[in-house]
Amino acid sequence: MSGGIRVVLPAHLRTLAKVGGEVHLEVKGQITQRSVLDALEARYPMLQGTIRDHVTQQRRAFVRFFACEEDLSHESPDAPLPEAVASGAEPLLVVGAIAGG
Amino acid sequence: MSKVRVLVGTRKGAFVLESDGKRQKWDISGPHFAGWEMYHVKGSPADPNRLYASQSSGWFGQQIQRSSDGGKTWEPVDNKFVYDGVPGTHKWYDGTPHPWEFKRVWHLEPSLTDPDTVYAGVEDAALFRTMDGGKSWQELPGMRGHGTGSGWQPGAGGLGLHTIILDPKDPKRIFIAISAAGAFRTDDGGATWKAINRGLRSEYIPDPDAEVGHCVHHMAMHPSRPGVLFMQKHWDVLRSDNAGDVWKEVNGNLPDDAGKRGFGFVIDVHAHEPETIYVVPIKSDSQHFPHEGKLRVYRSRTGGNDWEPLTKGLPQSDCYVNVLRDAMAVDSLDSCGVYFGTTGGQVYASADAGDSWNPIVRDLPAVLSVEVQTLA
Numbered sequence: 001m002s003g004g005i006r007v008v009l010p011a012h013l014r015t016l017a018k019v020g021g022e023v024h025l026e027v028k029g030q031i032t033q034r035s036v037l038d039a040l041e042a043r044y045p046m047l048q049g050t051i052r053d054h055v056t057q058q059r060r061a062f063v064r065f066f067a068c069e070e071d072l073s074h075e076s077p078d079a080p081l082p083e084a085v086a087s088g089a090e091p092l093l094v095v096g097a098i099a100g101g
Numbered sequence: 102m103s104k105v106r107v108l109v110g111t112r113k114g115a116f117v118l119e120s121d122g123k124r125q126k127w128d129i130s131g132p133h134f135a136g137w138e139m140y141h142v143k144g145s146p147a148d149p150n151r152l153y154a155s156q157s158s159g160w161f162g163q164q165i166q167r168s169s170d171g172g173k174t175w176e177p178v179d180n181k182f183v184y185d186g187v188p189g190t191h192k193w194y195d196g197t198p199h200p201w202e203f204k205r206v207w208h209l210e211p212s213l214t215d216p217d218t219v220y221a222g223v224e225d226a227a228l229f230r231t232m233d234g235g236k237s238w239q240e241l242p243g244m245r246g247h248g249t250g251s252g253w254q255p256g257a258g259g260l261g262l263h264t265i266i267l268d269p270k271d272p273k274r275i276f277i278a279i280s281a282a283g284a285f286r287t288d289d290g291g292a293t294w295k296a297i298n299r300g301l302r303s304e305y306i307p308d309p310d311a312e313v314g315h316c317v318h319h320m321a322m323h324p325s326r327p328g329v330l331f332m333q334k335h336w337d338v339l340r341s342d343n344a345g346d347v348w349k350e351v352n353g354n355l356p357d358d359a360g361k362r363g364f365g366f367v368i369d370v371h372a373h374e375p376e377t378i379y380v381v382p383i384k385s386d387s388q389h390f391p392h393e394g395k396l397r398v399y400r401s402r403t404g405g406n407d408w409e410p411l412t413k414g415l416p417q418s419d420c421y422v423n424v425l426r427d428a429m430a431v432d433s434l435d436s437c438g439v440y441f442g443t444t445g446g447q448v449y450a451s452a453d454a455g456d457s458w459n460p461i462v463r464d465l466p467a468v469l470s471v472e473v474q475t476l477a
Contacts, residue, residue: 010160010161012136012137012158012160012161013161016161016164016177046164046177046180048180048181049162049163049180049181050161050162050164050180051161054180054181054183055183060160060161060162062159062160063160063161096160096161097160
């Protein structure tokens, strides 16, 4: 592990961003959904608009954020992420929701 | 020797099919962007190796991909389609006002002269343009700002701007079509637009002759005669001889469908015969498969009214696929090739203007779009 915040992307977004496994990000300041996604999109501009809306910055309807076995999707984007994510012990999982049956 | 490249967009990726001018043996590459819906893939007439592709997903939204080597490699370009100003509302299915929301790019139309300029037709209906090869997209707001916009209502497939035709003789003239608003034309490069729906008659709307509200499925034009347009409407095949100012029905002897005729999605024009046109009649708007389980392309050599079914090589029993609006194209070899794709994943090709057909490939995901490039 190379340190920093760990993010696991769904397969389609790994392909789009041309990354193999986990993404490791250096995030300054408070570790929140917003600060992590800002850092993610800065590193991989092609992910802009795929996880949250370009304009409203709201999470896309069929994307979920999990960490530490919790669904954080409905938390405020500015709420601190769990300490285990901030410390790099656990990844933030970006998940394509099950849809369609 | 000439080559043909067929660009196929499907529900689960894009495919590139290539052959020499004989069009008998095909190399198939793909899926590109496996698992994504590829609404449209089209090449630049000014640089055939420059391709643009619309890639979308219900989960992850819209991407635009660009290739500079004929589809071997791709790079994502800007995917930010933001309506100009305050978007306002159109009419929702229940008749209530609904805010304009970007959903996806249905159609990409590269400029006839500049490989870096591309028009994009999107849902909810609007027209965007890039002039830097896809690095940024700007709306041409005059289209959506047409005075009737607040009354536009989506068709069953959404409020998509799905057809863009550039006039090869007048760079300021563009034709577009929206389901279910109708057809529009600009004569000033996109600043202002005129609804061109006179002569369309749609019994499924309160005023069958209304200025807007018609479910135009697709339009086609022969480049040598840009004033002549052909239209496949929800019901009815029509033509206009004055750039859309007035339309007339040319259903003629297309298959009878409980007293009506001419339901379908695709329409296209022969590369060398501007009065030879092709449609694929589909049984009614409630069934969406070919009449009698027979997949038949209908060809008119008289610009409509007088139609002949083309069946050689096409399944003539138990066939229940659909052919969607952007899924037919022609090449420009001496003997004009005609191509179409089905929701059953077949891409059929004819190297003799429709007289006989063969499947290039049989088992792709459902085909959303087919475009053809004729390469020197």
